[in-house]
Amino acid sequence: MRVLLSLTFATALGGMAAAQQVADAVDPEMAHSGGFEAISAEVAAALGAKAAGQPVAANNWMVAAANPHAVSAGADVLRAGGTAADAMVAVQSVLGLVEPQSSGIGGGAFLVWHDGATGEITTLDGRETAPMAATPQLFQNDAGEPLKFWDAVVGGRSVGVPGTPALMQTAHEKWGTAEWADLFTAAAGLAEDGFAVSPRLAGLVARDADRLGRFPATAEYLLPGGEPIAVGTLLKNPSYANVMRRMAAEGAGVIYRGQIAQDIVSTVRGSEDNPGVLALRDLANYEVKQRPAVCAEFRGHEVCGMGPPSSGALTVGQILGMMNASAPGAPDDIQTWRRIGDASRLAFADRGRYMADSDFVPVPTKGLVDPDYLAQRAEVLNSETALESVAPGEPAWDHAVLWSDDDSIELPSTSHISIVDQYGNALSMTTTIENGFGSRLMSNGFFLNNELTDFSFRSHRNGVPIANRVEPGKRPRSSMSPTIVRKDGAPVLVVGSPGGSRIIGYTTQAIMAHIDWGMDVQQAVAMPHAVNRFGTYDFEEGTAAAEMAPQLEALGFKVNTRALTSGLHAISISAEGLLGGADPRREGIALGE
Numbered sequence: 076m077r078v079l080l081s082l083t084f085a086t087a088l089g090g091m092a093a094a095q096q097v098a099d100a101v102d103p104e105m106a107h108s109g110g111f112e113a114i115s116a117e118v119a120a121a122l123g124a125k126a127a128g129q130p131v132a133a134n135n136w137m138v139a140a141a142n143p144h145a146v147s148a149g150a151d152v153l154r155a156g157g158t159a160a161d162a163m164v165a166v167q168s169v170l171g172l173v174e175p176q177s178s179g180i181g182g183g184a185f186l187v188w189h190d191g192a193t194g195e196i197t198t199l200d201g202r203e204t205a206p207m208a209a210t211p212q213l214f215q216n217d218a219g220e221p222l223k224f225w226d227a228v229v230g231g232r233s234v235g236v237p238g239t240p241a242l243m244q245t246a247h248e249k250w251g252t253a254e255w256a257d258l259f260t261a262a263a264g265l266a267e268d269g270f271a272v273s274p275r276l277a278g279l280v281a282r283d284a285d286r287l288g289r290f291p292a293t294a295e296y297l298l299p300g301g302e303p304i305a306v307g308t309l310l311k312n313p314s315y316a317n318v319m320r321r322m323a324a325e326g327a328g329v330i331y332r333g334q335i336a337q338d339i340v341s342t343v344r345g346s347e348d349n350p351g352v353l354a355l356r357d358l359a360n361y362e363v364k365q366r367p368a369v370c371a372e373f374r375g376h377e378v379c380g381m382g383p384p385s386s387g388a389l390t391v392g393q394i395l396g397m398m399n400a401s402a403p404g405a406p407d408d409i410q411t412w413r414r415i416g417d418a419s420r421l422a423f424a425d426r427g428r429y430m431a432d433s434d435f436v437p438v439p440t441k442g443l444v445d446p447d448y449l450a451q452r453a454e455v456l457n458s459e460t461a462l463e464s465v466a467p468g469e470p471a472w473d474h475a476v477l478w479s480d481d482d483s484i485e486l487p488s489t490s491h492i493s494i495v496d497q498y499g500n501a502l503s504m505t506t507t508i509e510n511g512f513g514s515r516l517m518s519n520g521f522f523l524n525n526e527l528t529d530f531s532f533r534s535h536r537n538g539v540p541i542a543n544r545v546e547p548g549k550r551p552r553s554s555m556s557p558t559i560v561r562k563d564g565a566p567v568l569v570v571g572s573p574g575g576s577r578i579i580g581y582t583t584q585a586i587m588a589h590i591d592w593g594m595d596v597q598q599a600v601a602m603p604h605a606v607n608r609f610g611t612y613d614f615e616e617g618t619a620a621a622e623m624a625p626q627l628e629a630l631g632f633k634v635n636t637r638a639l640t641s642g643l644h645a646i647s648i649s650a651e652g653l654l655g656g657a658d659p660r661r662e663g664i665a666l667g668e
């Protein structure tokens with residue numbers, strides 16, 4: 076069965092048409108450049124390439140992220156000879172200012188690193204951590220029932236110990252060569268001098284004004300005079316400039332000990348209506364954890380990413396591993412999308428049962444991406460209609476523990492940074508404060524995360540514990556999927572996205588678009604989305620993907636058409652050089668030389 080002309084999207088329609096179709100259909104007010112051309116000629120050129128559906132080409136280095144100010148800061152570091160780790164510190168410190176709704180030093184992050192000198196691949200876990208006073212009942216009422224989502228998110232209860240500042244410093248200590256202090260100059264300067272509020276930031280503030288307005292520091296910053304801040308307003312943040320200067324001079328420890336730590340704790344514990352339990356000792360004890368990358372096989376490539384506490388690499392790896400059990404299907408064949416939809420459902424069933432912080436619960440990490448296990452799981456895909464039901468499988472175990480299925484709620488947010496430097500290092504980092512504007516609480520000019528709501532609100536089901544329940548000192552399960560795809564030990568693709576648990580589908584689709592369907596990175600990130608997680612197949616409204624909905628419904632899927640606002644940033648690496656792509660649904664760009 077063929078799909079009209081639709082799913083050759085970027086190839087058949089032409090990259091420019093596909094990118095423009097997505098930008099126009101999905102988020103028109105955010106598709107325009109928002110005055111970013113004024114930053115520099117190279118930013119204007121990068122925005123032009125994105126609007127034309129073209130990748131940015133380079134020979135030596137490349138950086139792709141969600142905001143031109145942040146990308147420019149990273150490009151300056153790379154141009155001056157810095158490494159990808161150095162550039163990441165500059166990019167993240169600016170993102171926390173200009174894209175405060177998505178990530179920052181009040182949040183957490185996962186980083187995947189391919190080392191150009193040794194060829195090794197490893198990861199850093201800078202995930203937020205539950206305070207030691209948190210209990211499995213954190214998000215339950217007195218009757219033991221789960222709280223309503225917004226009652227849990229907004230305020231201090233949901234705030235975990237931030238991990239991003241410590242991750243920035245750890246990455247720099249391991250792999251940086253630039254002066255640490257210099258990496259904060261761009262962020263401190265922009266915070267002091269002000270930056271023009273982007274269309275996306277202004278739109279999200281207006282949409283969330285009621286919640287943001289509940290907290291005086293937040294209202295003062297984003298709702299001056301009681302009105303949502305307007306596009307183009309010059310926004311200054313002297314408190315953030317001060318924190319950047321202190322991090323530059325004294326290191327990331329200033330967030331974890333001393334006055335700033337005390338401010339964070341009193342903001343969380345003093346939050347009106349919904350106080351949290353974060354304590355100074357939780358901040359003082361925070362640790363970044365280096366963990367082995369989790370890699371899955373796909374068409375002769377290793378797809379490597381972040382293992383537990385993220386479900387990202389395991390779930391992306393499972394979907395690709397099941398697709399690997401059959402020859403690549405054409406992107407304009409509806410049966411290809413049937414297989415993708417049901418492989419995703421099967422992977423999400425395993426995710427809900429088995430994946431959580433492996434420092435607290437045994438996770439069968441190897442078994443879940445074992446090619447034989449995935450080939451056996453994929454056998455049920457050899458039909459022509461959707462699966463009537465899906466259930467978790469039985470991967471090989473270290474410890475036999477039968478967990479109950481979980482019901483964590485995850486909404487789209489977050490930001491992704493991809494960087495390749497002139498030394499052959501590749502960095503893929505997904506970074507978050509969870510919900511847009513996190514807990515809505517601000518301290519010292521930055522937002523505090525609501526990452527603890529990535530735990531399951533329920534602790535048990537029918538008396539059986541849920542793997543991803545809240546526990547003191549535990550890290551909530553994530554969907555973040557920072558990925559480096561390698562062939563014969565060399566990186567060929569650096570990719571990742573925001574988007575809550577849809578991150579997994581967005582990232583998987585971009586990898587398939589590049590490897591199976593031969594799209595360049597700009598075409599791959601712009602391609603209209605079709606994403607399945609828990610049974611309902613979501614199609615990106617206003618795009619060619621939505622044309623598939625009736626056909627997949629006829630095959631037995633529940634279908635839904637909606638905005639699917641990924642924020643993919645990707646870099647491909649080949650003998651011809653580097654190509655960078657930035658998602659047309661958001662404000663980011665790729666820059667390289």
Ligand code: GLY
Nearest residue numbers: 507509553554555
């Ligand atoms: N909070 C988004 C994630 O970690 O998946």
